[in-house]
Amino acid sequence: xxxxxxxxxxxxxxxxxxxxxxxxxxxxxxxxxxxxxxxxxxxxxxxxxxxxxxxxxxxxxxxxxxxxxxxxxxxxxxxxxxxxxxxxxxxxxxxxxxxxxxxxxxxxxxxxxxxxxxxxxxxxxxxxxxxxxxxxxxxxxxxxxxxxxxxxxxxxxxxxxxxxxxxxxxxxxxxxxxxxxxxxxxxxxxxxxxxxxxxxxxxxxxxxxxxxxxxxxxxxxxxxxxxxxxxxxxxxxxxxxxxxxxxxxxxxxxxxxxxxxxxxxxxxxxxxxxxxxxxxxxxxxxxxxxxx
Numbered sequence: 681x682x683x684x685x686x687x688x689x690x691x692x693x694x695x696x697x698x699x700x701x702x703x704x705x706x707x708x709x710x711x712x713x714x715x716x717x718x719x720x721x722x723x724x725x726x727x728x729x730x731x732x733x734x735x736x737x738x739x740x741x742x743x744x745x746x747x748x749x750x751x752x753x754x755x756x757x758x759x760x761x762x763x764x765x766x767x768x769x770x771x772x773x774x775x776x777x778x779x780x781x782x783x784x785x786x787x788x789x790x791x792x793x794x795x796x797x798x799x800x801x802x803x804x805x806x807x808x809x810x811x812x813x814x815x816x817x818x819x820x821x822x823x824x825x826x827x828x829x830x831x832x833x834x835x836x837x838x839x840x841x842x843x844x845x846x847x848x849x850x851x852x853x854x855x856x857x858x859x860x861x862x863x864x865x866x867x868x869x870x871x872x873x874x875x876x877x878x879x880x881x882x883x884x885x886x887x888x889x890x891x892x893x894x895x896x897x898x899x900x901x902x903x904x905x906x907x908x909x910x911x912x913x914x915x916x917x918x919x920x921x922x923x924x925x926x927x928x929x930x931x932x933x934x935x936x937x938x939x940x941x942x943x944x945x946x947x948x949x950x951x952x953x954x955x956x957x958x959x960x961x962x963x964x965x966x967x968x969x970x971x972x
Contacts, residue, residue, distance in 0.1 A: 691742060694734045698749065701727045710906055713875045723902065723928075723936050724757040760904075761935065765922045767952035774951060774971045775800045775859055779896040779942055781867075781963035782807045788815055788824070788834055794958045794965050798822075800859060802834040805867040805898050827854060831865050845886050851879040853886045853897075861948075861972065862889050866897025876900065880907035890914045894970065895943040898963065903927060903938045915943035916950060918968040923953040929964040933957040942968050 701722055710716040722730070728750045735746035770776075776799040780791050787809035792798055798819075804810070810832050812824050825833040829846055833839055835858040842855040842862075847869075854865040864887050868879045880901065887895055895915060901907055903917065911917075919927050919942070928935035940963055944950050949971040956965040 687739075690737060694738065694742070694746070697734065698731055698746075701730060702753075710876070713877075716876060717872065720902070720937070724753055724760075725934075725936055728753050728757070761927050761938070763920060763923050763925065763927055765924055765953075767922055767924075768949075768971075770951055770969050771971070774969050775861070776967065776969055777894060777896070777942065778802045778965060778967045779805075779940060780965040781805050781898045781940060781961060783961040783963060784808050784830070786960050787811075788832065790960055791965070794956055794960060795967060798836070799834075799967065800836050801863065803863070803865045803896055804832040804834075805865070806830050807832045823858070825856070827852065829867065831867055833865060835859065843886075845882075847879060847882045849874045849879060851882055853883060855886070855889075860892075861970075862893040864893070864895040864897075866895060866899065868898060868900045870898075870900040876905070876907055880905075884910045887911075889945075891945050891947050892972070893945040894948070896941065896966070898940050900939055903941070908941075911941075911943050915945055918942035918944050918950050918953040919955065919966065921950045921953065922968070923955060925955060927955075929955060929966065930962060932959065932962050933964065939963070940966055942966050944968070944970060948972055 704715060704718045708715045709719050731746050731750040735743040738746060778795050778799040782804050784806045787807055791802055791804060807830060810826055812826050815824055823835045823839045825839050827844060829852040831852055831854055833856060837859050840857040842857060844854045846852045849869050851868045856863050866883055926935035927938045929940040930937050951969040951971055953968040956967060958965060
């Protein structure tokens, strides 16, 4: 009669799971649509938790190995995601720019409260609670624009809409001008059945200007994604340049994935970037200060 050694079987499964998760994250990544789904589902913090959870039923010797592997991955994550920078002094003429995915339940007034003030430029995505007529009465000297695709714009100076494009899978990019700068407000669809390669290709196609330009939005891919390579080449990442703490903006103040980004053209100076945690949305707010 065949006897099953459950301890040996569990150790084998432990090894297979760890190797698979690490291979997906560091080697396979987004090489296929299926692997990309696993890549986004298992960021490094989740992999660390999985490895520690698996170690519970291991013997002392093998548990120690799991803990060492988890510690190495933790170090890699910290080196990759935890940023330390030294902000520059902010002058009155510098621009305060804010982006927030408000998760369909919040509007401009919530954004002003979270930001603790009224910025020069504010972009909201998934912002349904915006009564523009009421806001215009409340802030008669400021300027608002509300897209049919749940992207809302605010500026202290007039907003000029240059072009608004939406893909067949509901990714939207609005090119607008204000404060003598070009902006691209971006909301990439998060649908699991739409490959990110299609929608980031759509974004690359429509973000044509590379100078005097700021691109900000929910890209629904982490900073490490290969689909952001064009942005990494042509722009500076605001948080990487002048942010402090974890870069990840999702989920509910737990630093799992850096889905939200502000990209600043290299002719502009990034002075300071803040990530503002809030329980009013599952996404953190991003605020950056830029000097032209």
